[in-house]
Amino acid sequence: MRILVLGGDGYCGWATSLYLSSRGHQVAIADSFHRRLWDHELGAQSLTPIRALPERLRVWHAVSGQTIEPFVGDITDYEFVASSFQAFEPETVIHFAEQRAAPYSMIDRQHAVFTQVNNVVGTLNVLFAIKEFSPNCHLVKLGTMGEYGTPNIDIEEGYIRIQHNGREDLLPFPKQPGSFYHLSKVHDSHNIMFCCKIWGIRATDLNQGVVYGTVTAEVSLDEALINRFDYDEVFGTALNRFCVQAAIGHPLTVYGSGGQTRGFLDIRDTVRCIELACINPPERGECRVFNQFTEQFSVLELAELVQSAAHKMGIDAPIDHLPDPRVEAEEHYYNARHTKLLDLGLRPHLLSESLLDSLVNIAFQYRDRIDASLLLPKVDWRNSRNDRRQRPAAMAAAAD
């Protein structure tokens, strides 16, 4: 299958591109390298050292014999999207090419506007390109479980059957996103659903949970293929932060009580879920939604799992509770359905089995590269600044 991976140089995109290439698909990567740019802006970097894309692709060809073609450009530029579609003629487009960090979108007004415009316009361009050049092409779009928020009812996969005043309908599940980034994904979801309806586009919207892990079979083949491990407060997730904190003997910093519960999955399951979506496409006109995660944990449970894993390595990792910089329920009901990918054949990796190998050990291996100043929260939901930032976050924080 000819698969175009938008954002294929990023964390999920890179692992997915190599996995699909190893499975015999013909893969191309489109990327603008904005993810690398944001590292420079924030004064942060991946814990693991990431090679430039040409080197990554050269090494991948050497170790696998497979060729992945790169398209360099920004999908908010329609001419770029159009020329990539015309050159590669994809049967499936996997769309990872968005600004994906909630804290980044909450830095200030400019970052909020950038995130929404970047994500919404990029996705609109992809939808128009499919309509114009490849109407049969399947769009596999990365959404997020964060689109749903934390309602007091069970979360379904995209749609919910509602009975009301003696009538009923199957309607889009109500969304309560918790950042300008999560809002951008909700905007995308509505736009995609509409384009499927009016143009007969086929789409799978994958509402993904929090992805953890660095290791997949493919990226392990050579050090030049290693994947990102983000631990800074903006792009890192709580689980990565805890592993890095344990590795340098820093207390694990839980925001608030730690009762915030979310869905999680191993990156080895991400790549498999994506392939399952690709090889089982929906009908023309269908906008299918899968909840892509395998286990639910609270933040405090994650901290305790890391604490326990660290303990086995002889490390003491106390847990600190910080004021929550986000506006979110610290204790809430959470039960989200996630059976559709299991029905297609997903066999989950569980966190308990991969925690040491793929997380704590990586953090230890690269602990000399850890910058502890990147760990603490500086972006505050209640005080998103407007246009006042003149300096990168790291510098501003240092001066505050």
Place this chain on the structure above:
Amino acid sequence: MRILVLGGDGYCGWATSLYLSSRGHQVAIADSFHRRLWDHELGAQSLTPIRALPERLRVWHAVSGQTIEPFVGDITDYEFVASSFQAFEPETVIHFAEQRAAPYSMIDRQHAVFTQVNNVVGTLNVLFAIKEFSPNCHLVKLGTMGEYGTPNIDIEEGYIRIQHNGREDLLPFPKQPGSFYHLSKVHDSHNIMFCCKIWGIRATDLNQGVVYGTVTAEVSLDEALINRFDYDEVFGTALNRFCVQAAIGHPLTVYGSGGQTRGFLDIRDTVRCIELACINPPERGECRVFNQFTEQFSVLELAELVQSAAHKMGIDAPIDHLPDPRVEAEEHYYNARHTKLLDLGLRPHLLSESLLDSLVNIAFQYRDRIDASLLLPKVDWRNSRNDRRQRPAAMAAAAD
């Protein structure tokens, strides 16, 4: 009350500004004149001749003794929003300043992207300005009944109590918007709800039905104060189109079977609804939603009402059914709640009473200005063009 009307030079904005000014509020208008620009782009114009804003404001001062201060600029420019807030210090901001035509958003990719970026960024800027300069200011935002689409259950006012698997929650009503424009309003609604939650902003989201009528007590005071009457296929509504068609002896063109049912209201009720929202503000942090319409009609019912009114004037107005250029259900259930504004004291004007005075007679009075080529649908939901338009719609249509 100090009220800043964003988009105060437009159809609803102008009538609202004069009404609020006549009621003793201190009113300022911010406008970019994009609405006037789009007329030039489309080769269209209001049936009624509209004066320039400075003349309108001069005449209003002469007839009423009231002063309305103009701020000229675009709310997608944050510096403009910020300086207007600092200069006027509004207690209430009424936000009409969006691209509001579904067909305009469906012309091609550029118009879709423009509509969503323009509307979403403008609203984000207003939200950030309230947070930065006037955290107590009440945002009165114009949404649309079209955000809901046509679900097979009763439409509630913004939120619906859902029982599911033995639990329940009050959640945002699921949205199924039918154009890139309607989608932009859904994006806005989610953004506003979020900002109310995290920053304690107070907002009223008015999901307005289709507004009809030209005459209000204020705009009738002088010909220089006359309001817009749009009848072109892009910015005109079906009801205005029917009145204009009757006035020139053209058959009334119904899209499809005409069973498409929507909520409608007289512009005299629009201005009153807005004032009711302003003088009864919600609490800090509350995002309140009112459905702002007074009666439901199907498109065919509207055509028959115009036919009957024309008959009284001795005019024969046959009804033609055209293929529907939109993707929408032509027959569907529709029952939308609209009690909250009635509870605040709204006394509706009914279409049956105002049809002749405010619509058919106006169409007759200005029938020499009618350009019949603007009446027929050229924008097709199924064939939104991409980047290929080089010519204004009217010129392109003439050449097609």
